[in-house]
Amino acid sequence: MENTKVELKLENVSKSFAKIETDEVTHALTSVTTTMESGEFISLVGPSGCGKSTMLRLIAGLINPTTGKLTVNGEEIEKPAPDRGMMFQKATLFPWLTVKDNIAFSLKMQGKLKGNEDKVENMIKVIGLENFREDYPAQLSGGMAQRVALVRSLINEPPILLLDEPLGALDAFTRMNMQDEILKIWQEKQQLAVMVTHDVDEAIYMGTRVLVMDAHPGRVIADIPIDLPFPRDRGSREFVEYRIDILNKLHFAGKGAKE
Numbered sequence: 001m002e003n004t005k006v007e008l009k010l011e012n013v014s015k016s017f018a019k020i021e022t023d024e025v026t027h028a029l030t031s032v033t034t035t036m037e038s039g040e041f042i043s044l045v046g047p048s049g050c051g052k053s054t055m056l057r058l059i060a061g062l063i064n065p066t067t068g069k070l071t072v073n074g075e076e077i078e079k080p081a082p083d084r085g086m087m088f089q090k091a092t093l094f095p096w097l098t099v100k101d102n103i104a105f106s107l108k109m110q111g112k113l114k115g116n117e118d119k120v121e122n123m124i125k126v127i128g129l130e131n132f133r134e135d136y137p138a139q140l141s142g143g144m145a146q147r148v149a150l151v152r153s154l155i156n157e158p159p160i161l162l163l164d165e166p167l168g169a170l171d172a173f174t175r176m177n178m179q180d181e182i183l184k185i186w187q188e189k190q191q192l193a194v195m196v197t198h199d200v201d202e203a204i205y206m207g208t209r210v211l212v213m214d215a216h217p218g219r220v221i222a223d224i225p226i227d228l229p230f231p232r233d234r235g236s237r238e239f240v241e242y243r244i245d246i247l248n249k250l251h252f253a254g255k256g257a258k259e
């Protein structure tokens with residue numbers, strides 16, 4: 001499946017949810033039209049409740065749009081499929097499996113573990129958990145567990161990689177290292193990556209494009225190509241200009257880069 005070229009299209013996609021207590025509806029996402037393709041790294045950034053997770057869940061096929069449609073290479077997305085791999089915002093591991101077996105799980109289920117053991121070992125190294133490979137999830141810190149969940153979704157090398165705040169539980173330094181590790185894998189496989197973050201710097205550092213979103217109703221307010229070579233320099237003038245521009249759009253200019 002790896003190296004499959006994909007074109008993902010969203011045409012006038014909206015998603016509303018009925019509120020249970022009242023007659024109101026929540027407009028989680030309204031009229032999104034965009035095209036994304038293999039080799040792009042799309043960052044979705046915006047405040048809580050602006051529809052970031054909803055957008056990922058629509059692409060994953062876990063929910064269907066209220067209006068509009070989503071297609072991959074012309075075929076409508078109706079349900080989850082192996083071409084779209086997702087790491088959830090609150091990723092959970094199998095408590096009864098060790099770190100190594102959690103990472104190997106999907107390969108094993110597909111009968112692909114034989115011959116790919118080195119891939120599992122490599123992923124354990126990527127996240128720096130060589131000394132924890134036989135430990136169980138309950139023995140890990142939150143950040144360690146999140147790293148295991150991350151590589152568990154990376155190991156399948158899906159053509160479309162969906163990451164919902166994959167680094168949220170990590171301390172700043174581990175987080176910056178893991179950003180580089182994700183980028184390394186993405187650059188090698190030339191997947192389409194769509195990553196949710198509410199960290200503007202992370203969005204710019206990793207994205208070839210940043211979709212800036214806002215809430216009430218949830219929507220995309222700007223689509224900004226990040227025209228900087230990798231690896232990016234967080235301190236460069238251009239980087240800072242992107243940051244100011246995006247914070248402006250989110251009405252946070254002058255308030256610092258707080259989440």
Ligand SMILES: Nc1ncnc2c1ncn2[C@@H]1O[C@H](COP(=O)(O)OP(=O)(O)O)[C@@H](O)[C@H]1O
Binds near residue numbers: 028048051
């Ligand atoms: N299954 C659901 N049922 C009802 N409301 C939902 C559901 N999922 C999301 N919402 C609402 O839609 C809006 C967008 O949610 P979400 O996509 O999770 O935002 P984000 O990930 O950007 O924080 C929020 O107001 C949220 O409460």
Ligand SMILES: [Mg+2]
Binds near residue numbers: 052053054089
């Ligand atoms: Mg979310």
